[in-house]
Structures are given as structure tokens and as C-alpha cells.
Amino acid sequence: MSGDISQSQEWAALDKHHEKLAGRHLRELFADDPGRAGRMTVTAGDLYLDYSKHRATRETIDLLVALAERAGLSEAIAAMFGGEHINVSEDRAVLHVALRMPEDAELVVDGQHVVRDVHAVLAEMSAFADRVRSKEWKGATGEPIETVVNIGIGGSDLGPAMAYEALRDYADAGITARFVSNIDPADITGNLAGLDPATTLFVVSSKTFTTLETLTNARVARRWLVDALGEDAVSKHFVAVSTNAAKVAEFGIDTDNMFGFWDWVGGRYSYDGAIGLSLMIAIGPARFREMLAGFHTVDEHFRTAPFEANMPVLMGLLGIWYNDFFHAETRAVLPYSQRLHRFPAYLQQLTMESNGKSVRADGAPVTAGTGEIFWGEPGTNGQHAFYQLLHQGTRLVPADFIGFAEPHEDREGMHDQLVANLLAQTSALAFGKTAQEIAAEGTPPEIVPHKVMPGNRPTSTILAPKLTPSTLGQLVALYEHIVFVEGTIWGIDSFDQWGVELGKKMALDLAPALTSDEPPAEFPDASTGQLVRRYRELRGRRV
Numbered sequence: 001m002s003g004d005i006s007q008s009q010e011w012a013a014l015d016k017h018h019e020k021l022a023g024r025h026l027r028e029l030f031a032d033d034p035g036r037a038g039r040m041t042v043t044a045g046d047l048y049l050d051y052s053k054h055r056a057t058r059e060t061i062d063l064l065v066a067l068a069e070r071a072g073l074s075e076a077i078a079a080m081f082g083g084e085h086i087n088v089s090e091d092r093a094v095l096h097v098a099l100r101m102p103e104d105a106e107l108v109v110d111g112q113h114v115v116r117d118v119h120a121v122l123a124e125m126s127a128f129a130d131r132v133r134s135k136e137w138k139g140a141t142g143e144p145i146e147t148v149v150n151i152g153i154g155g156s157d158l159g160p161a162m163a164y165e166a167l168r169d170y171a172d173a174g175i176t177a178r179f180v181s182n183i184d185p186a187d188i189t190g191n192l193a194g195l196d197p198a199t200t201l202f203v204v205s206s207k208t209f210t211t212l213e214t215l216t217n218a219r220v221a222r223r224w225l226v227d228a229l230g231e232d233a234v235s236k237h238f239v240a241v242s243t244n245a246a247k248v249a250e251f252g253i254d255t256d257n258m259f260g261f262w263d264w265v266g267g268r269y270s271y272d273g274a275i276g277l278s279l280m281i282a283i284g285p286a287r288f289r290e291m292l293a294g295f296h297t298v299d300e301h302f303r304t305a306p307f308e309a310n311m312p313v314l315m316g317l318l319g320i321w322y323n324d325f326f327h328a329e330t331r332a333v334l335p336y337s338q339r340l341h342r343f344p345a346y347l348q349q350l351t352m353e354s355n356g357k358s359v360r361a362d363g364a365p366v367t368a369g370t371g372e373i374f375w376g377e378p379g380t381n382g383q384h385a386f387y388q389l390l391h392q393g394t395r396l397v398p399a400d401f402i403g404f405a406e407p408h409e410d411r412e413g414m415h416d417q418l419v420a421n422l423l424a425q426t427s428a429l430a431f432g433k434t435a436q437e438i439a440a441e442g443t444p445p446e447i448v449p450h451k452v453m454p455g456n457r458p459t460s461t462i463l464a465p466k467l468t469p470s471t472l473g474q475l476v477a478l479y480e481h482i483v484f485v486e487g488t489i490w491g492i493d494s495f496d497q498w499g500v501e502l503g504k505k506m507a508l509d510l511a512p513a514l515t516s517d518e519p520p521a522e523f524p525d526a527s528t529g530q531l532v533r534r535y536r537e538l539r540g541r542r543v
């Protein structure tokens, strides 16, 4: 729908329904409808979702699905998969789904044979990864590569870093990966520590190849390598991943050692393409392709399943339900998997850079809240830190719990304990414990209120067989499409990120004020001026 979704009849119907439902407790919803738990589940590939612990009934889901239809979600999905320029503010197609289409798929967009080009790059990446893994690729001194250092930031860092951590159990070639992103010199210093230049390969990853942090870190890495092995070593120790061949060449990396992608892949949607090169070197091309197949399974589910049985659609609509009708501001993502410890950070870019917008695609201001704040930590660590607020605080924090049946390596039944914690938490959050129940245990009356567990705190539980390349791909695709569903309802462009530009430009303009010999004459504002003076003073510079 073009126009204001919050003015639609469907929105009004949800508003009314919310008034009725907001006062009802999950305890009642379960008691009133014994078939509820069995009915409110959905499967996508290997992912099983139980969404019965949501403050929603059959009617809620029907009303939300009607909202999705009103917002034109079916047409929007078809437009994305068909390569239409749905990124309107940048006039681009949005085709991360093409990065995982099978080789025999046909998609021609703006005259480009998209799938053919994707597979050509995948083949180049695979050949290179195999050479590094088999030790055929040698560094300048003839030694094989032992460590790959990915230098990138944002989408050129979080995806491969998250996935490498998630899939460490599959890193079988004796090659480890490290990730450098921050302009803070501590990052590269810490990551170069203990490395031998002769066995280190740098993958400089940047869609634009103009990003200050990445180019600066890459220059530092280049200097470190050249100091040890000489200028001629660069071609054996540096490769690039980018859409910008001219800038790669300008930086001094041979474009024969460059792996490309295209402007229709957003940075935060890019690690299943060439930005995943460091991951592919670590886990191997076959595992990487299993991951792509996992993504594709959920893409197909999203494209074809009816909305009421469509996992990303349901989870996206429930996100809208809490965000816009209950006015919950955040959404916790709580993976019960240590390997997924970077998943919440990865999701923060995916979701918040995509949907943190306050104008619609047509430029008009939004009239409903957009962009949930995503945050989280792996369970059970979170339980001993912030779950107090989830259980007894005054805020409503809907949460996604993610667990796996099979561990990679178990010790003394620890994995069952981990899963028991996941299940116990979602149950306690939903059903809580009443004052009567607590009093009946002999708790002194004055302590009873402190111990009451209000419950009625909604959660999704996603259970998968095992954290594998395929299930990771499925999970990531799930969240990518949740973002799409929410963005479509809100009517925003989920694929641009103009909001990050001003701060970057101001930092560039401000840097000379910190470093120049002469104290600067002008400042952007009085507070910043005072902080610049203080900083110069602390650094022993003239003020």
C-alpha cells in the first residue's frame, strides 16, 4: 500500500483488538484454548517455531495477516525476488536472495544475468579458498597461510565474524580467522599480535572501498607486512572483496586478487556472497554452499508459504504487534548457543540499519513507530545478568529464544542443562508465579510481593536440530525476511542507510581540529569546541 498504513481499517481493527487483549494473561489464553500450543507452531526447513507464548490469539493472527495483505506484502515479496528497484532512495534492486539461488535458476535484472554472475564469483572464491586450504597458495617466503585476517567494518565485518564464530566446529583446514574493524588502533594491534607475516593473509573487505576505518586498517596491515617481507610480498598476502575495482587498484591490490559483488547487495546482506571469503577459507567451499542452500530453503519458504504458515511473516507481524500496539521498544534475541555469541550484534546492523527510519519510501513522515531495538546475549549468561528485568521489570520485552537439539561436543550432560534453561525461562516468562502460589510455599507475607513473577511476557522459541552451516543460513534468512516484512508494513525503504553519513563526514572535517599545530578558529558548536580544547590539552597540543 502506498500511503499511511496506520490510517487503514486493518490498523484500526488491530488497535481495537489490542484494547481487548492487552488485559488478558497468557495463563488464560492457554486455559481457554487447549489446542493453542499445538496449533501455534510452524516449520521452515529445519527451523521449528513455537509462537504460542505470544499475547496473540487466532483472531490476532488473522488481523495481522489482513494488515500484511493491505500493506501489499505479497506484491512486495514478488517485487524483491523479481529484481524491481525496491531500494527507491538509491534506485537499486535488492537481490541478496540471488546470492543463494541454485546455479540453474534464471534471473535477468537490468540486463544482468544475476545468477550466472553470482555463481561465477562463487567459483572464483571456491578455487581460491581451495588453494589456500590445500596449502598450494603460498606466501612470499613459500610458507602456507595459517591465519586469515578480514579487515572490514559493518556488513563487511559482522556477517563473516558472526558466522565464523558460529561455525568454528567446521574450520577443518588448520586455518584460523581474525576480524579487524575498529579505527581504534587497539583493534589491529591486538589482532596482529602473535601473527607471523609469512603465514598471514589479509582479506580487505569493503563494498565501496572508501570506508575510512577499513582503508586505514588495511594501510597499517600493509605497512606491517612490507616492513617484514618487502613490497613484493603484497600480492601474496592481500586480496580484496569489493564492488569497486578502481579503488581496489588505487589502493595497490591486484584486481586479479579481487572478488566482486554488486550494488544490489546491501552491505548488511552480503556475507553469503564474496564478503564471506574469510569464512569460506576457514570452513571450505562445500560447507559454505551448504550454508547457501540453507538460506535458499528459507527464501523459498518465505516466497511461497501462505502468510499464516510463513515463519518470517508471522515473526515480522508479531514484531509489529508489540512495537506498534503494545509500544514495546526493544526485542531481545537470546541464543542458547555460545557459538552464536555474535548473532545479536550481527542482527543489530541487519535490523536497525534497515528499519531505523522515520520517513516512508515516498518521503512522507512515518506515523507509527518503526525499528525495534535489537539486543541480546547468549543464554545462560543473560540469565545471570539482565533477566531480572525481563521477569519482573515494568517494561515489556518480547524475546526470541533460539536453541539446538544436538551439541557439537557435549560434556557431562551440559547440553541438556542448557536446553532445560531455555525451556524453563520461556515458561517462567509466560506463566510466572502468583502471590497465592508463593504464599502457599510459606513465604512471609511482606516478602510475597517481591517474589511475585507476573508472567505474561511473550517469547518465540526457535528450535533447530544442530548449529550447522545450513541451519545458520536458515536462521539468517529468517531474520532478513522478518526485517523485510516489518519494513514493508511500515512502508519504509529498508535498504538504504543515509543516517550514517553525517557523522562520518563530520568526523573527517573534525579530525584536523584535533591534530593541527594551530588551535582551530571555529568549531561546529560550543560543546564540541570545548571538548576539542580539552582533548588537545590532554594530548599536550596548543589550545
Ligand SMILES: O=P(O)(O)OC[C@H]1O[C@H](O)[C@H](O)[C@@H](O)[C@@H]1O
Residues within 6 Å of the ligand: 153, 154, 155, 156, 205, 206, 207, 208, 209, 210, 211, 214, 267, 268, 353, 497, 500
Ligand atoms: O563495505 P563498506 O563499503 O566498507 O561499508 C561498511 C559499512 O559502512 C557503512 O557506514 C554502512 O553503514 C554499512 O551499511 C556498511 O556495511
